[in-house]
Amino acid sequence: MTLAGGDDDIVKSVDEAMMDYSDLEEASSYSSKDDSADGFLGPVDYSDAKYERRSEFKDRRSTTFSDRRKNDRRRTSRDSGVGQSDKAISSVDPMNIYLREMGTLTLLSHEEELKLAKMMEDGKKRVQTAVLKTPIAIPALVELVKGLENNYEKICQIISGIEENTPKIVAKESKEFLSRVGQAVVLDKNRQELMKQYLVETHGGQNAKDLFAEIEGVGEAVVELFQDKMICAECIKAIATGLEDLSKRFRKVFVEVMGEHVEQQKSGQTELKPEDIERQVNRQMMEESGVDEKQLRLILHEVDVGWDMYKQAKEGLVRANLRLVISVSKKFVNRGLQFSDLIQEGNIGLMKAVEKFDYHRGYKFSTYATWWIRQAITRGIADQGRTIRLPVHMIETINRLLRVSKDYLLEEHREPTPEEMAEQLGTDVEKVKSALKIAKDAISLDTPVGNDGETFLGDFIEDKEKMGPDELSMVGSLRECLNQVMSSLSPREAKVLQMRYGIDVDCDHTLEEVGKCFAVTRERIRQIEAQAIMKLKHPSRIEELKVFMTD
Incomplete structure (x- = not known):
């Protein structure tokens, strides 16, 4: 943007720090409307401006422009106070940055959604076409048939676009898939016969080309x-992974053949030409896998191009609907998960929706994706929203109870009883009581209480396993008296009583354990124990322990 003459005067005056309000009015009066900086900077409000005369600037000429800018920033920072700090914090908050970025994304029209969905389908179709040409695809298809026959797999998991709740279509598609795989196996057997004939042709003549x-x-x-x-993407990926392993095998075979070639050169044998080496490598790989190096390179190229098309279209469809995830996530706030976690779970559901979307049905993608997003968020809340995880069906029951309770409160202005809630839901009262009991969430004992951060909830809960001060004093006195009384016994008798009744030891011991300790029989330990107890019952000793006896 070119500055007009008046704007040049403004810049010059600011540099000299000698411009007052009258100069600003004079300069702006003849500046160009089209080229002025007002359109870029916005309107200026002079209502709070403090006018200063030119003479008041003379004492400030020695101050540089950068110093005055620093002082202005200090005043602005001091005046704004906490507001500026809050704004700075919010500007670097990851969630705010993410939401601002999502706000810049444009929504797709129905035609654009169809274009991306077709691009995904074309990419998968291109990969499927490439991998099914190879012999290694036939064993993979046979494994799918075995899983289908043994009920390990379902046809809706193998072929895309088949709904599980349509039994007739499922039976028809399953039968047709088995038939086609059977035809593919027959074709593969013919290919193996042709391969044997091809490998016999060592000179590569016209007959070899025809084969x-x-x-x-x-x-x-x-x-x-x-x-x-359209075979499912997981099955196609498994075959494509086998092709990548085959490519690694090619390189290994090439290294082996080159090693043999080097050994032949050292031994003085006839040197092989590059085309002979290539023919030997291809021949060995044709015997092992049924494809040569050129074929494999073309197939892997098609696979890479197809996956790139699929991933590019998938990413475009996902990014364009991230705002939909935010919109749905807002309805599940305060359900046990933070907003960022809700968005993350919703994004997982969105990616699943993109993979499952079938544009042939004519639905708009957002309508279809909303269900997957809600389902993923609901499952995330059920799995992570509570300290103790509840089953999904119990979460749904609790949610129904909460809705009934809310509606009843609005109508009757009081909380409903379990019997009234059971009547509304048409279920048993015991189930309602059980659900209400389970609905109470656990609270951590380490939850802070107050703002100091030094007091926790567990500090206010009585520990019934701990003894109070009076009990501790009583136990201490009992221990002292008991030790004093037992000191009048022989060391052996005192040790037996301590081990038998757990006095000043970790736990009490059986007669057999004490006997092993003293290398005597169980009966002898019983006799020593009885003798020691009789001594403790003597009036001279029992008198000191009477105070601790209870009725």
């Missing part, structure tokens, strides 16, 4: 079998 084309045609036929079906 290789037929082998590739078998892979295309397998892809055609599942062209209209």
Whole structure:
């Protein structure tokens, strides 16, 4: 932006620190409206301005402009007080930063949502097409069939777009999937036969090229079998992982062949050409996996491109709906989780919704995602919102009771009884009482009380296992009298009584344990114990212990 002549005068006057209010009015009167700084800085309010004459600035000429700016900042900081500190704290708060960033995101139209959903589908389809061409896909499909037949897997978990609550469709799709996998197994057997013939052709003539084309045609036929079906991403990822392992195997085989080549050179044998080395590596890998190095490179490239398309579209759909998560999370505040945790749980549900979304049904994504977000937040509250976790069904029962209690309070202006709540819900009174008892949340004994941070809730709760001062005094006196009385016994008798009754030792001992300690029989220990007790019952000793006896 170009400054007008009047604005140049303003800058010059500020540098000289000799501009007063009259100069400002004079300069602004002939500054250009289009090029003035007012449009950028906003309107200036002069109602509280204190006018100073030019003469009052003369004593301040020696003060630099930067010094005056520091003084102004100090005054501003002093005047603003706590407000400025609160604003500074809020400006670096991660949650505020996140919310501000989410506010800048634009919402997607229905057409844009469909475009991203189709892009995700195209990416997954591209990966599926690439991996199904390879022979290692057939064992993976056979494993899915075994899981389906043994009820380890469900068809809705294998093929996308099938609902579990439609038995007829589930039965039809399961039967069709088993049939197609069976056809794929037959095609794979034909490919293995062609592979054996291809490996016999050592010179790579026209016959070998024709056989290789037929082998590739078998892979295309397998892809055609599942062209209209979208296999679940987890199954495709497992096959893609096998391809990556196969790529590592290629490198290992290449190193082994190169090692043999080096040994041949050292022994003076005929040197192999690079094409011979490549042919030997491809031949060995064709025997092991059914694909050569060129095929594997193209397939892995297709897999990478497909996953990139899928991830890019998924990220775009997730980011565009993060504001929806915030909106839904606000309805679950004060349920036991902090707002940031609610957003985190909601984001997990949003990502799950993106993976499960089927645009063919014609629903708007936000409508579909809201259910997944609410479900994820509800599950997060149930798992993390309480010190003692409750089952989800019990959480739902407690929530229904709270709603009934709130409605009853608004209508009758009093809390409902368990019988009235049970009548409203149509359940047993005992179940209502049990749910109300469970609904009470646990409170930590380390919860601070007051603002000093030195007093905790546990300090106000009586510890019934601890003895009071009077009991401690009584026990101390009893111990002194008992030690004095037992000192009149023989050391052996005193030791037996101490071990048998746990006096000044960790615990009491059985007759057998005491006998092992003194290397005598149990009966002998019993006799010593009886003899010691008879001595304690003597009037000269019992008189000192009478004060501690109770009726």
